[in-house]
Amino acid sequence: MSENAIELRGLEKTYAATKKMSAKKALDGINLDIPRGSIFGLLGPNGAGKSTLINILAGLVQKSSGTVNVWGFDQDKNPRQSRAAIGVMPQELNLDPFFTPGASLDMQAGLYGVPKRQRKTSEILRLIGLEDKANAYARSLSGGMRRRLLLGKALVHSPQILVLDEPTAGVDIGLRQMLWDNIRQLNADGMTVILTTHYLEEAQEMCDRIAIIHEGKLRALDTTANLLSKLDTKTVVVQAQVSQKISLPDGVTLDYRPDGSLAFSYRHSITSPNLILDALRSANAHIEDIQTEQPNLQDVFLEITK
Ligand SMILES: Nc1ncnc2c1ncn2[C@@H]1O[C@H](COP(=O)(O)OP(=O)(O)OP(=O)(O)O)[C@@H](O)[C@H]1O
C-alpha cells in the first residue's frame, strides 16, 4: 500500500470552449503526492485551479488527462472505492431547506450506502455542536450552523480523507476556532485533511504541508516550516529616542512606522541584528523596546505568485 493519501501524475484539465468563453486550461500537468495523516494546504490566488483540483478528486469534475490515485485506488479503474475514501465539504451551501440536520445526515449516509446500524448520526451531530438542532429545519439554522452541517455531511461515510474547500470563508472567529478544533481532532484520530483557504495565517497555523498553485501549475510544495525558512528577510522593530543620524550597515533598510518606531529589515544570511544595534548605539540612541518580526506565509505566497 502506498504511503500517500493522494497521488496525482500529469493531471490536466481543460474546460471546453462555450459560446461566451474560449477553452480554459485550468490544470496544467500537476504532479503531487499528499502523505497520509497530513493536514495539507492547497493555496493559490483566485482562478489558480484549486477548486478544479478538489472537484476532480471528489469525482465531480472529469479530468482531461493524467492519473488520480486516491487511497491506493486508481480513479479510472476503481471509481467507487476512490470516491468512498473522500468526504468533501463544498464551498457553496447546498442544503435542502426542509430537511432537518438529522435527516440530512441520514440521507447522505444512505447515498453512500452506509447501513442503518452503522450510521453515526448522533455522534456527528455532537461533533458539529448541532445536537439540540437535530430536528430543526435547515432553513432555521444560522449561516455558521449550516456550514457545520456541511462538515457533518462530509463525515457520514467515515472517509479516510476529508477535503474542505474554503471551510472558514465568512465564518466568525468562535465558529472558526470550533471548526479547527474539530478538524484537528479528526486528524489526530487518523484522518488526512486537505483544505483550501485564502486566510494565510490559518494555513500557516494549521497545515503541516503546503502546495501553492498558480495558473494551473504547481509552484511550490514543501513543509510549512521549510517554505517559511526559505524567506530570508527579517525585521527588527525598535522604539528609540534618536537625535543623530543612524548610519545603516550594508544591506539593511530602515522604515519609519506610523507609531514612531524604526523598522530595520535585513537578510538573515548576510547581516546580524548585532550590527543594527551597534549602529543604534553609535548614534547614541536610547532604546526603549525591541521586537523582531518573522516572515510569514503571505510573504512566501506573494513572492511565488507575483
Ligand atoms: N465549469 C467551468 N467552466 C469553464 N471554466 C471554468 C469552470 N470552472 C472553473 N473554470 C475556470 O478554470 C480556472 C480555475 O478555476 P478554479 O475554480 O479551479 O479556481 P480556484 O483556484 O478555485 O479559484 P478561487 O480561489 O477563486 O476559488 C478559472 O480560470 C476558471 O474561470
Ligand SMILES: [Mg+2]
Ligand atoms: Mg475555488
